[in-house]
Each structure stands twice: as C-alpha cells, then as structure tokens.
Amino acid sequence: MTQDVQQAQAGSCQNPEEALQPAFYELNETFELNSTQLILLEGYKDCGHPAVPAQQPYVFDRDRLRKLLAFFDDPMGDGLYLTGPTGCGKTSLVCQAAARLHWPVQMIPVHGRLELDDMLGQKVLDNGSTPFLYGALSIAVRDGHILILDEMDIADPSELAGLYDLLDGAPLVLAQNGGEIIPVHPRFRFVATGNSAGSGDGSGLYQGVLRQSLAWLDRFRCIEVDYPDNTTELSILEQVVPDLPLLVRENMVKLAKEIRRLFTGSSDGQGEGEAQLSCTLSTRGLVRWAKLSLRFKGAPSVFEYALEQALTARVEPAERQAIHRLAEDIFGDLWSSTDTSCPDDDLPY
Known part of the structure; x- marks a missing residue:
C-alpha cells in the first residue's frame, strides 16, 4: 500500500495512535466571551491534525x-x-x-x-492490489471526528435511510469491506446543514432541494441560523479588513x-412593488x-x-443594475471613488 493511501486511511496526524488526545478548554478564553461562569469544554490537544479546520476571524452568536x-x-x-x-x-x-477545540472535521458536500x-468508502486500485479506502463517514465514526453533511436537503432520502441505525447508536457495518464492523467512537x-428545514423549499429560491423523510428528520435536533445582525457583521469586517474606514464598512453592511x-421578499413594511432579487449577498460574499x-x-470606482x-x-x-443603483444611493460620492479611504470630514471618528 502506498504512502498516500496509508495517510488517507489514517486520516490523522503523523502518529495516528498518539494523535487525538483529549484536552479541555475554558469557554471564555477559547471563544472570547465574558461569561461569569467557569466552563470547561472537551476537545483535543493541538497536534496539527490536517482535518482540523483553520481558525479564522469569527464572531459567535451566543445563543447558537x-x-x-x-x-x-x-x-x-x-x-x-442547522x-x-x-x-x-x-x-x-x-x-x-x-477549530478552537482542535476537533477534526470530515466534510461531505452533498x-x-x-x-x-x-460516504462509507470503496476499494481502490493500488499497485495491483485493491485496498479499502475509508470514506469520510467511516473515518469520522472510527476516529471520533465531526461529520458535516453539507446541504443535506439535496440528498436522495432513500440513500440517507441507510444511516438510520447509525444515529440510533448502532455500529457502522461496511459490507464493501467484508462486513467490517466499526463501533461508534x-x-x-453527526452534523447536517440545509437551506430548508427538510420539508422541501416552499420559497422556490433553492433548486434541487428535496423533501426529507420524517423518520430521518426525527433523529435531529435543529438550530435555525440567519444572517448576522449589523453589529456582528461590522465586528467581522473590523477583524478582517481593519484598514477599511468605518464609514465604508457600515455602507457595505x-x-x-x-x-x-429583496432576496427573501421581506419588505418590513416598506418598498411595496419592488422587484425581488434572485441573488443575495451573504456574509461570505460581504x-x-x-x-x-x-x-x-486605486481602480476606477473601486x-x-x-x-x-x-x-x-x-x-x-437588470438585477446587476438594480444592485448598483442601491449601492450608489447608499455610498453616495464614495461609490465613484478611486480610493478606499474617506475624506477626513466624512469620517465618523
């Protein structure tokens, strides 16, 4: 078996047997909170595991x-x-x-x-032999990782039915690998995300979303996530692009x-008769x-x-023109600026 296949099988650090050691992290220090309680969170020691997400500037919503x-x-x-x-x-x-708990994540884009x-894995051809290459789900179950089934509501419900027993606590059985049994670490x-709540997309905004089985959804607790509020997004931009003036960051938000x-069609009591947009500006896009x-x-109209x-x-x-008109109304003279800085008398500080 080649080194590449061995590393893929291990899915962990240089020394898999010693890699994932438990560690505890203090809530306030780890997530930059100011709670009055001393709470310890279990994670793993930092061993440079390749499946641990890179830590990036982030502002956490306390409730979520x-x-x-x-x-x-x-x-x-x-x-x-979610x-x-x-x-x-x-x-x-x-x-x-x-990332802050150094907990490896296996991601499956649906x-x-x-x-x-x-998700389980398959046999691969390797120098004349056919070793079994474990999939993201098998690695997560075996090694104690977080599995993220990203955009789960696009999946065929009949395929997900094969995971019912796993969420009920049963071990994972790999028929493809001679019936190997993997106990659940x-x-x-098991985490899943979706643009719908699993009952189909009544808004018509997301193509490919399927109605999921009620028996499957009943195995999940649910967290509803929305776009961050203005204060949170301003804080994110302050961390990511501190060189942009506050006025510019506020206009962007x-x-x-x-x-x-305009994307969601939520008028909030204003703008009746406005055309609805088919795109949105996510926090990622912002x-x-x-x-x-x-x-x-320095570019023209930067x-x-x-x-x-x-x-x-x-x-x-037509939508591009509408968005740019909105931007021009919000930014004013700054919209045609060739510089990201603001005149001193325009700065709010």
Whole structure:
C-alpha cells in the first residue's frame, strides 16, 4: 500500500495512535466571551491534525454557540441539523467552533447523485492490489471526528435511510469491506446543514432541494441560523479588513442587508412593488467584497469594481443594475471613488 493511501486511511496526524488526545478548554478564553461562569469544554490537544479546520476571524452568536456546544458535549443520541439561507454561516459556525477545540472535521458536500457508498468508502486500485479506502463517514465514526453533511436537503432520502441505525447508536457495518464492523467512537458527532428545514423549499429560491423523510428528520435536533445582525457583521469586517474606514464598512453592511431583504421578499413594511432579487449577498460574499476593495485600491470606482467580482458579474444585467443603483444611493460620492479611504470630514471618528 502506498504512502498516500496509508495517510488517507489514517486520516490523522503523523502518529495516528498518539494523535487525538483529549484536552479541555475554558469557554471564555477559547471563544472570547465574558461569561461569569467557569466552563470547561472537551476537545483535543493541538497536534496539527490536517482535518482540523483553520481558525479564522469569527464572531459567535451566543445563543447558537450555546446550542452547538451543548450538542458537542452530549448529543444524547441526536444528530444536529442547522437550517438557514445560503451563506448565513451554518457550516462556518461548526467549523470555527471545531477549530478552537482542535476537533477534526470530515466534510461531505452533498449532491443529487450522492450514494451511501460514497460516504462509507470503496476499494481502490493500488499497485495491483485493491485496498479499502475509508470514506469520510467511516473515518469520522472510527476516529471520533465531526461529520458535516453539507446541504443535506439535496440528498436522495432513500440513500440517507441507510444511516438510520447509525444515529440510533448502532455500529457502522461496511459490507464493501467484508462486513467490517466499526463501533461508534464516543466523540463522533453527526452534523447536517440545509437551506430548508427538510420539508422541501416552499420559497422556490433553492433548486434541487428535496423533501426529507420524517423518520430521518426525527433523529435531529435543529438550530435555525440567519444572517448576522449589523453589529456582528461590522465586528467581522473590523477583524478582517481593519484598514477599511468605518464609514465604508457600515455602507457595505447596509447594502448587504438591503440585498437580502429583496432576496427573501421581506419588505418590513416598506418598498411595496419592488422587484425581488434572485441573488443575495451573504456574509461570505460581504467579506469577499471588502477584501477585494482593498486589493484593488486605486481602480476606477473601486467599490463597484470589487462588487462586480464578489457578486454582480454572475447575476442578470437588470438585477446587476438594480444592485448598483442601491449601492450608489447608499455610498453616495464614495461609490465613484478611486480610493478606499474617506475624506477626513466624512469620517465618523
């Protein structure tokens, strides 16, 4: 068996047998909170495991973090399903919490042709032999990783039916590998994300979403995730692009909120008769726009130039014009600026 296949089988550090050692982390210090309680969270020692997500600037919503950490601590036989609009931070919430606890994550991006065998593993040809290459699910169950089934509501419900017993606590059986039985590691966690709540997409915004089996959904506790509020997104931008003036960051957040309002069709009592957008500016896209604005500083109409690359170059021309008109109204003279800085008399500080 080649070294590449051996490393894929191990799915862990240089010395797999010694890699994942338990460790405890203090809540306030780890997640930059100011709770009055001293709470220790179980994770793993930092061993440079390649499956541990990279830690990035992130502002945690306290309520969602509380629910997530409670699941991490004791799932009580449940899976965890995070539901919310595209780009609102469902996956990043789990990954950034795992990064701070040094907890390896196995990610399975779901598509319409996903089969159970893709998650479990398969035999591969290697120098004339056919060793079994464990899939993300098998590795997570065996080694105590977090499994993320990303966009679960796109999966064929009949394929997911093969996982019912696993969530009920039964060991994983690999018929493809001679009936190998993998006991469920006590630190294994099953997490899924989706744009719908599992009952189909009544909004019509997300193509490919399927109605999931009630028997499957009944095995999950659920966390509803939405876009961060203005204060949180401003804090994220302050961490990621501190060189952008506050006025610019505020205008970016205002535009993002307006685009989302038109995307979801939530008028909040205003703008009756407005055309609904078929795209949105997620937090991920907002950060991309801010970074590109700094990267292309000096370009003609730098904020428009960056927004095209971050979002509007992929939308219909009419919607692109509508978004840019909104941006011009919000940014004012700054929209045609060739610099990311603001005149001194425009700065709010």
